[in-house]
Amino acid sequence: MTNPMSKCEWCRVEELGSGVYAILDLHGGWFRSNTGLIDMGDYTVVVDTQYNEIRAKDVLRIIEDLDLPPPRLIINTHHHGDHAWGNHVFNVPAVMHENAYRVASLLKDVAPDIYKPFFPQLDFTGAKYTLPEIVVNNHLTLTGSRGELQLYHIGPAHTVGDIIVEVPWIKTVFVGDIVFNKVTPLALDGTLKGWLRTLNVIQEKYRDYTIIGGHGPIANNETLDQLKYYLESILVETEKQILKGITDPLKIALSIKNPPLSDWRENERIVLNIQRAIMDIEKHPPGEPVSNLPELAVKMKKFSRI
Numbered sequence: 001m002t003n004p005m006s007k008c009e010w011c012r013v014e015e016l017g018s019g020v021y022a023i024l025d026l027h028g029g030w031f032r033s034n035t036g037l038i039d040m041g042d043y044t045v046v047v048d049t050q051y052n053e054i055r056a057k058d059v060l061r062i063i064e065d066l067d068l069p070p071p072r073l074i075i076n077t078h079h080h081g082d083h084a085w086g087n088h089v090f091n092v093p094a095v096m097h098e099n100a101y102r103v104a105s106l107l108k109d110v111a112p113d114i115y116k117p118f119f120p121q122l123d124f125t126g127a128k129y130t131l132p133e134i135v136v137n138n139h140l141t142l143t144g145s146r147g148e149l150q151l152y153h154i155g156p157a158h159t160v161g162d163i164i165v166e167v168p169w170i171k172t173v174f175v176g177d178i179v180f181n182k183v184t185p186l187a188l189d190g191t192l193k194g195w196l197r198t199l200n201v202i203q204e205k206y207r208d209y210t211i212i213g214g215h216g217p218i219a220n221n222e223t224l225d226q227l228k229y230y231l232e233s234i235l236v237e238t239e240k241q242i243l244k245g246i247t248d249p250l251k252i253a254l255s256i257k258n259p260p261l262s263d264w265r266e267n268e269r270i271v272l273n274i275q276r277a278i279m280d281i282e283k284h285p286p287g288e289p290v291s292n293l294p295e296l297a298v299k300m301k302k303f304s305r306i
């Protein structure tokens with residue numbers, strides 16, 4: 001159900017039940033992420049805070065429109081700016097996984113403006129890192145009069161510090177960028193192999209749950225199958241080409257006759273995903289920074305033009 005009071009230009013607000021809402025970005029592409037709102041009884045938890053101040057303020061307005069209790073806590077599903085650069089607007093503590101916190105600490109002085117040349121259509125007004133006050137390891141329980149929220153880190157996947165937020169009383173789980181739907185997943189800062197393991201755990205545990213990913217519409221078990229198929233295909237195709245002595249991610253991408261999920265938005269990300277697949281196969285640690293990012297960005301652009 002959508003509350004007509006809570007419309008916004010870039011999103012649709014879906015009520016999932018019992019004061020739990022998904023704010024779904026209508027586009028889902030680069031930096032256009034989803035947010036969750038969970039009414040705990042006397043306070044609201046905000047899951048991810050958008051990439052700029054304008055959108056974060058829209059989230060605050062939506063909380064008011066929906067007559068939810070005031071936000072008291074932010075959960076950042078991972079460190080990426082599109083999930084955390086709006087934190088300061090809420091003026092409440094934030095929770096992040098310890099690995100995400102570590103990466104965010106390294107990036108905190110990098111101005112989001114560096115992305116402007118790559119994404120001229122996006123507005124980075126007021127975007128900035130605010131480091132979280134609370135750092136979680138593998139599990140945390142948050143209590144409220146409506147029930148207990150469970151936070152888990154399953155393992156490295158989309159990044160090295162992903163956490164999922166289980167809302168048991170309405171069988172819903174916010175999984176951040178472990179799930180993309182109709183938008184190509186991005187594994188560059190994580191690991192394809194670990195991501196597959198994580199998806200299997202989520203699929204096993206939350207088979208009949210509503211799944212809210214970081215980008216795209218509400219997901220389900222079939223979405224998880226599609227993501228697994230995509231990641232598995234990339235690993236298999238990359239391994240084949242490495243055996244032939246080919247290690248250029250663009251060449252490998254172009255060698256795939258029927259690329260998986262090619263009708264999903266931002267499919268040029270395949271080049272970046274192949275780069276991480278190469279690193280997985282060569283046994284680099286998950287999330288190890290790539291040394292050739294500008295070169296990869298050029299290759300990704302080339303792929304989208306071919």
Ligand SMILES: [Zn+2]
Nearest residue numbers: 033082177214
């Ligand atoms: Zn994201």
